[in-house]
Amino acid sequence: MPTTAPAISRSLFGGVLDYDGAGHYPGLELINLVFCSAGEDLLPSSEKISVTRRAHEFARRLVWDEKFAQSRLWLDVLYDDESKNAIRHLLKCLQLDIPNLKKGSEPSWERAHFFPYTYSLVHWDARIRGSRVSIERRYLRGGGALAFHVLRLDGDESRLSRVRKGFRGLFPKDQETPLERLAAVLLSHGTCDPEPVSDEIESDCHLMRDGYDDILRDGMVNILEHTELSAVARVRALMNWTAFWLVLIQHRRASERLNRSPSFIICDCGAGRPQLRRASQRCLKDLQTTILEAADLEAGAEALPRSGKNKLRGFFWASAATIKLLNAWSGRRHFTLGMDILESLVLASTSGAAEIPFDRFTDEWLFGKYSLVVGRRGAERGGLLSSFDASIFEDNERRLVTQMKAAGLLTEYSDATRMVGTGGLR
Amino acid sequence: MANKTASHVVRLHRYLPFTPAHDQIYEEYQKSDDTLNLPTKALSYLKLALADGARIIVLTGDAGHGKTHLCRRVLQDHLGYTEEEARELINKACDGTTTIGPKKGSDGNILRIYKDFSEPDIETAAQGINVAWGSENETTIICANEGRLRAVLEAKSAGDGCRALQKQFRMSFDDGLVTRDGIVHIINLNYQSVASTDEEGLIGRTLKEWLDGRRWGICQDCDSRAGCPILRNRNMLSAQASPTADQRRKRLEVLLGTLERLGTVITIREMLMMVAYLITGGLECTDVHEKKRRKPLGWQHRYAYYNLIFEAPDEITPDMLARIPVLLALPRLDPGMRAIRKLDEHLLDDQSLFEPGSIDLAFEHRVNDGVQSIDGAFGIDQIIGYPRNRNERRVESAFIVSVTRSLRRRAFFDEAFEEGDEMSWLGFEHGGDFLAIVKGDLPAARMTKLKNIVVRGLHTIQGLQTRSNETNLHLVDPAFGKATVHAAIIARKINISKIKLLSKSRTWLPTGGNANKTMVSAVDWLEREIVIRVDQDAGDAAHFALDLMTFDCISRAAAGFLATEFYSHDVRRIKTFLGRLAESGSDQDQDIDLFLHGALRTVSIDDGIIQVGGGY
DSSP states (O other), X not given: OOOSHHHHHHHHHSSOOOGGGOTTHHHHHHHHHHHHXXXXXXXXXXXXXXXXXXXXXXXXXXXXXXXXXXXXXXXXTBSSHXXXXXXXXXXXXXXXXXXXXXXXXXXXXTTOOBOOSSGGGOOOOEEEETTEEEEOXXXXXXXXXXXXXHHHTOSOHHHHHHHHHHHHHHXXXXXXXXXXXXXXXXXXXXXXXXXXXXXXXXXXXXXXXXXXXXXXXXHHXXXXXXXXXXXXXXXXXXXXXXXXXXXXXXXXXHHHHTTOSOOOEEOOOSOOOXXXXXXXXXXXXXXXXXXXXXXXXXXXXXXXXXXXXXXXXXXHHHHHHHTTSBSOSSSSOXXXXXXXXXXXXXXXXXXXXXXXXXXXXXXXXXXXXXXXXOSHHHHHXXXXXXXXXXXXXXXXHHHHHHHHXXXXXXXXXXXXXXXXSSGGGO | OBOOOOHHHHHHHTTOTTSTTOGGGSGGGOOSTTOOOOOOHHHHHHHHHHHTTOSEEEEESSTTSSHHHHHHHHHHHTTOOOHHHHHHHHHHSOXXXXXXXXXXXXXXXXXXXXXXXXXXXXXXXXXXXXXXXXOSSSEEEEEEOHHHHHHHHTSTTOOHHHHHHHHHHHHHHHHOBSBSSSSEEEEEGGGOOTTOSSSSOHHHHHHHHHTOGGGGGGGGGBTTXXXXXXXXXXXXXXXTTOTTHHHHHHHHHHHHHHHHHTTOOOOHHHHHHHHHHHHHTTOOHHHHHHHHHHOSSSSGGGGSHHHHTTOOOTTSOHHHHTTSHHHHHGGGGOXXXXXXXXXXXXXXXXXXXXXXXOGGGEEEEEETTEEEEEEGGGTTTTOOOXXXXXXXXXXHHHHHHHHHHHHHHHXXXXXXXXXXXXXXXXXXXXXXXXXXXXXXXXXXXXXXXHHHHHHHHHHHHTTXXXXXXXXXXXXXXXXXXXXXXXXXXXXXXEEGGGEEXXXXXXXTGGGGGGGGGBHHHHSOOOOOOXXXXXXXXXXXXXXXXXXXXXXXXXXXXXXXXXXXXXXXXXXXXXXXXXXXXHHHTOOOOSOEEEEETTEEEEEEEETTEEEEOOOO
C-alpha cells in the first residue's frame, strides 16, 4: 500500500500531482520535457528519458533579484545601466502569472518563471544552494511529466507523428524572432546541464489505459494543428489544456476508484440563477471530498497525513482556479468557464478550420469528454433534472452562447444553427 | 363623406407578424392576387445560370431571404408555369424526391428542387447532393440555410459531391466567386442587401411599389385623412406627394445599410415586415378612425415612421416587436439620442426647418390642470409648464426629451447634408471615412491620411503610442500581447506603402475573366466591409476584413485611447491578425527594436553584449 502523497497520487492518477506544482506549471514542465529531452526526436518512445535542463537564472535574477541587479555581475552581458533597466522592464512582461501572489509584491527569482513564448525562454526550476545554482524540481512537480508520458507513449503512430510535427511548428528552428535572439543571449549566460540527466519522475509515471489518455492526445493534436493562429496563442492554449486535463483525470479517476457513478463539473456561466450557483459551489466541495476519499482508500490502513491530503486536493482547486475554471482563487468559489479556458477547449475540440454545431460541442465534447455540465442536455444525462428545473440550464447555456459569440468562438445563424470554431478569431 | 377602409392597409397588415392574418410573410401561404414580385439580381443570375446548363445551384442564406420565392419565380419564368401552378408545385413537388419538367409548350431544364434542406435528415441530404453531382441531365436547386448547409457538407456520408461543394463554398468567402466551372453555383444570399448601392435598394423599390398613388386613392375620400398617421407616413415617403420623399427613402437605405455594415443580416422578409410596420405602425383604418374620434390631434407623432423605427408605441409590446428582429437592432443607431450642438441649435432655436401644422409634429403636454398643444415646428419654446414640484419637473423634462428626439429623428431624414456626414448622426464619427474607402478612387493624399489613421489605431491597440505621421506599421511580438507595462519588442515593421485599404469586392477583382461570376453580380450588393491588405514578400498578401464597428474601433484608437472592454471582441480579432502577421515575416536584422516608456529604442547584440540605444 502506498503511504506517501506522491505514491498515492501515482497509483491513483498515474503521476505526481502536488499543490505546489498546480496551475500552469504542468504545461511549463511538459514544454520543458518536449523541447529539452535528449535525442533528435521530440517525444521519444524509449522507456526512460533524459533531459538537458537549463536554469535561465541570469535573466531571472536580473529581473526579480534586486541584489543581483544592484551588483555589477551583469556587466559582462549588458552594456550599461540604461540597457539593464530596459531589458529588465521588458522581461518582466514575460512572467508566468502567479495567481496567489500578494498584490503589489514581487516574487523571488526562484518562484518567477518566464512564459515559454519562444524556444530560448523554456527553462527548468532552479534555486541557490550555497553559492551555486542548482537545477532541481521545485514547482515542476510531475503533472507535466505525466502528460508528457501519456503523449510520447501513444499507440497511434499517426497521431504521435502529428503531435511531434505540431510541437516542432511551435518553435521552428529557422525562425529567429528578435525575442528569441535576445532570450538566447541571456540563456547562454545561465546554468545548463552539461550532460542530459535521467528523469525519474517521468519514468515512474504510468498509463492507466482508461480512455482519458486519448482525450489529452486528441486535444493536444487539435491545438497544435491550429496553425491559423499565432504560435503564442497555441502555447497559451496548450498550457491551459494540460492543466484542464489533469483536473479532469483527477476527479474522474478518483470517482472510478471509489466505484461511483462518473463525476462531472457543474459550470455556472453567470446566468444569475442562485440554485445553479449553489449547485456549482457544492460540486466543488463534493469533488474535493471524492479525491480525498479515493486517496484514503488507496492508502488503506496507513492513513495519509493531513498535509498530504491537502497537496492532492490543493492541486485540483489551484489548477482549476489558475485556468479560470473557478471564479476565484479564494472566498466562495464555484465552477465557471473563463474566456481563456473556453478558448482552449474550443481549440482542443475543433480540428483546423472545421466547425462543429454548438449542441454537439456542449453535448459530445463538454459533457461527453470533458465532464462539464453547462446545458440542459448535459444536466439530463447527468441526472440533475430530477432535482433542478431545466430552465436553469437553458439560461446557463444561453449565457455561454453570448460569451462565446462575443469572443469570436461561435457563429450564430438565424436558423438556430450555431457553429463553434475559431473562425471569429481569424 | 365618411370614414373609409383602405384595402391596401389591410394588405400591409398581412405582412405584420403580430397580426392574426400574416399570410403574406411565407411564400407557401401567399395568394396570387397582388403578391409583391420584386425583381432581384439573384433571380436574374439564377435564370442565367439555368440557361448556361448549371447542374447544382445552391441558394443559401438565412430564412427569409427569399429562397422559396426564387424557386417559385424560376418555375414561372424558366419552365412556363402560371403563378398558381408554380405555387402548387412548390407545396407538393419540391422536396427533392421528384423532378419537374417544363410546362407543355415551354422549354427549360428538368429541375429537382429541395425547397428546404432542413426537412431531410443530414445524412439523406448529403446523399441527395452526391446524387445531384452525378446527374448530368437535370439541374438540382438546393435551398439551405447556411448553418444547415455546413452541417450537411460535413456529414459522415459526405461523398465527392459534398466535398466539391464544401471546397467551393469555403473558397467563395476568399475569392467571392459564385461558380468556377459553370456546373456548381453557390449563391450566398447572406450577401444580399436590402439597401444595395448598385441601383435603388430593395427597400426603396418596395416603398415605391406600396406607396403608389393608385393604392391610396380611397384615402382622399376618407373623413379621417387630415389626422391619419398612416396617410401622413405614405405622403412623407412617396415622391408623388412630397418633394423630399426621395431623400427620406435614401436615408432609410443609409440606416439599414449601416446596420448591415455592422454585421446584421436583414432578410427580405424582415424588410417587408419592417416597411409594413413603418407605414401602418400596427394601426388599421378602424383604429385610426376610433383614435381620431376620441382625440383629433396630439397622438399621431408616435406613429410617424421616423419614430416607429426607433421607438415603439405603447400598444406594441417588446414581445411583438421581437418578431421583427431588425427593429430591436435599429435603436442602437437612433439619431434622436445624439446631441449635435449645431443641429440642436438649428432645430430648437431657428425653428425654420419644418413647416408648421404637421400632424406628426403635434404634441400634447399636460400642464397643471390643462393640456397644452405644442407644434414641434417651433422647437421647444412653446413648452411652458411652470412645474410646481419634482414630479411635474420630471414630467416636463421627459416631455421635452421626447419632443427633441422626434425633431432630431425627423431632421435626420429631412436635413440636406453632404454624403458621409449622416454617419456621424448615427454615432459613427469615422463612418464617412469608411464610406469613402468603400467607394474607392480616393485621391492619394486622402488615402495616405486614412492609412495613417488606421496604422496609428493599430499601434494604440498594441499598446504603442507613436507619432501621427509614422510611416511604418510596428508589429509587437505576440508574446507581449497582454503586456500592461508598456514595454514590448517590435517583431516587424511594415512600410505604409505596403498597406492598402480596399473595399471587399476589390480584393476579389484579380479573378479577371470571372468578374461577372462574383457575388457582386449575383445578388443585390452592398459593400459591407473594407479590407486591410498587407503586401508580403513573394507576391503574397495578408487580408483582414473590417466591418464598420471594427473600423470605428481602430479609428477611435488612433486618437490615443481605446475602450478595451467595449471593443474586446474586435480587439481580440485584431490582435490575432497582427500576431500572425508579426510571425509571418519577422525582421532578421541585427538590431532589435524595442518600445519602452513611450519611445522606440534599438537593441544591438554585439559579441554577446546587449546594448539598448536611445529612443527617438
